[in-house]
Amino acid sequence: MxxxxxxxxxxxxxxxxxxxxxxxxxxxxxxxxxxxxxxxxxxxxxxxxxxxxxxxxxxxxxxxxxxxxxxxxxxxxxxxxxxxxxxxxxxxxxxxxxxxxxxxxxxxxxxxxxxxxxxxxxxxxxxxxxxxxxxxxxxxxxxxxxxxxxxxxxxxxxxxxxxxxxxxxxxxxxxxxxxxxxxxxxxxxxxxxxxxxxxxxxxxxxxxxxxxxxxxxxxxxxxxxxxxxxxxxxxxxxxxxxxxxxxxxxxxxxxxxxxxxxxxxxxxxxxxxxxxxxxxDIGSFNAFDEIFEKDENGNVVRGKEIRELDSRNNIVISDDLNISLLGIENLVIVKDKNNLLISKKNRVQDIKKILKLRKGIL
The missing domain is CATH 3.90.550.10 (Spore Coat Polysaccharide Biosynthesis Protein SpsA; Chain A)
Known part of the structure; x- marks a missing residue:
């Protein structure tokens, strides 16, 4: 069985x-x-x-x-x-x-x-x-x-x-x-x-x-x-x-x-x-680079459309906010309700540390 x-x-x-x-x-x-x-x-x-x-x-x-x-x-x-x-x-x-x-x-x-x-x-x-x-x-x-x-x-x-x-x-x-x-x-x-x-x-x-x-x-x-x-x-x-x-x-x-x-x-x-x-295993936001289609500048955008100028290889997720990118690269930007995360791609594994900081643990 x-x-x-x-x-x-x-x-x-x-x-x-x-x-x-x-x-x-x-x-x-x-x-x-x-x-x-x-x-x-x-x-x-x-x-x-x-x-x-x-x-x-x-x-x-x-x-x-x-x-x-x-x-x-x-x-x-x-x-x-x-x-x-x-x-x-x-x-x-x-x-x-x-x-x-x-x-x-x-x-x-x-x-x-x-x-x-x-x-x-x-x-x-x-x-x-x-x-x-x-x-x-x-x-x-x-x-x-x-x-x-x-x-x-x-x-x-x-x-x-x-x-x-x-x-x-x-x-x-x-x-x-x-x-x-x-x-x-x-x-x-x-x-x-x-x-x-x-x-x-x-x-x-x-x-x-x-x-x-x-x-x-x-x-x-x-x-x-x-x-x-x-x-x-x-x-x-x-x-x-x-x-x-x-x-x-x-x-x-x-x-x-x-x-x-x-x-x-x-x-x-x-x-x-x-x-x-x-x-x-979708272990972090960086997995979005592997899963989703990118625009001509290598950006992955989920949710609201973004405006971008000289900005490449970013991951942008927004539920209700119009986001404009100017001259930035290799960032993860996530907006959900009242919270906004902005991180370098090579630091997303440290999001847990941010949560500890918010709770006053660090």
């Missing part, structure tokens, strides 16, 4: 002022008339039924997500009581899925779980679904945790990398993983690209619940113990906020660690499928 966990607990900081904690990037309509989380759900509905799709989020965003995804059962909105990173989030959500469906499985049937981000862009949707089914088969038949590796087209320093053991990388094939690599320097990223043996780490995973919990037992024993404590609370059949309140005391015991550091880098059961699916 194929199920999905869509990770939707982002804080909305990197896309301020468009996004806020209550309405983060996944709830924005950036590329179409649909929110990014709606696009994510629609992308997998042809292969996974709505009742088998779960959304992992937090109490701040739960109500908006519930409204946005009215076709997803309310009890499938998983509210994490605290942010303890992806190892706890994925393990906890997998535990809920296993508890929900374990008595419905036929003899020999396994529960496969597809873990997806709620705010990624994937242009080649049919190809994506084809690869998910290949990964699901590998996870079910061979007990592997399968991740999707994006074929790089440039020396990107903002992504982690996966080094493949195979001499040649063949798209949509099952490959052995040599090791995971952290975000590289420019020079190292160029060498990765030239070697042809490295893929971008997309953060998408496919596994069976049996496999993931065996890996937790071996590699993250403390997490595994907490999951067993949490499982005892399922006998009351609580969901949503009631379940979140009930298990909060257990979440406090989790070490804050990602599943990449906790399992993926050490497990012997990892495989990667190289893909070319038009993927972008």
């Amino acid at each position: 194929l199920t999905a966990i869509i990770m939707a607990g982002g804080s909305g900081e990197r896309f301020w002022p468009l996004s806020t904690p209550e309405r983060p990037k996944q709830l924005l309509k950036i590329f179409s008339d649909k929110t990014m989380i709606r696009e994510t759900v629609d992308r997998i509905l042809p292969i996974i039924e709505a009742e088998n799709i779960f959304i992992a989020t937090n109490i701040i965003q739960a109500k908006e997500i519930e409204k946005e995804l009215s076709d997803i059962p309310k009890e499938n909105i998983i509210i994490e009581p605290a942010f303890k990173d992806t190892a706890a989030a994925i393990g906890y959500s997998s535990l809920i899925i296993e508890n929900r469906f374990k008595n419905r499985l036929k003899d020999g049937e396994k529960l496969e779980v597809v873990v997806l981000a709620s705010d990624h862009l994937i242009k080649e949707e049919e190809e994506f679904r084809k690869v998910i089914l290949i990964a699901s088969k590998e996870a079910k038949e061979n007990g592997m945790i399968v991740t999707l590796g994006i074929k790089p087209d440039k020396p990107e320093t903002g992504y982690g990398y996966i080094e493949v053991k195979d001499d040649e990388i063949e798209l949509n094939s099952i490959c052995k993983v040599k090791r995971f690599r952290e975000k590289p320097s420019q020079e190292l990223a160029e060498s990765y690209l030239a070697s042809g043996k490295y893929l971008w780490n997309s953060g998408m995973f496919i596994f069976t619940t049996d496999t993931i919990f065996k890996n937790f037992e071996v590699l993250m024993e403390e997490h595994s113990s907490v999951f067993k404590e949490i499982e005892k609370e399922f006998k009351e059949n609580l969901t949503g906020e009631e379940l979140s309140n009930k298990v909060k005391k257990y979440f406090d015991k989790f070490e804050k660690i990602s599943i990449d550091f906790g399992i993926m880098e050490y497990s012997k059961n990892i495989r990667v499928i190289p893909v070319d699916i038009g993927w972008n």
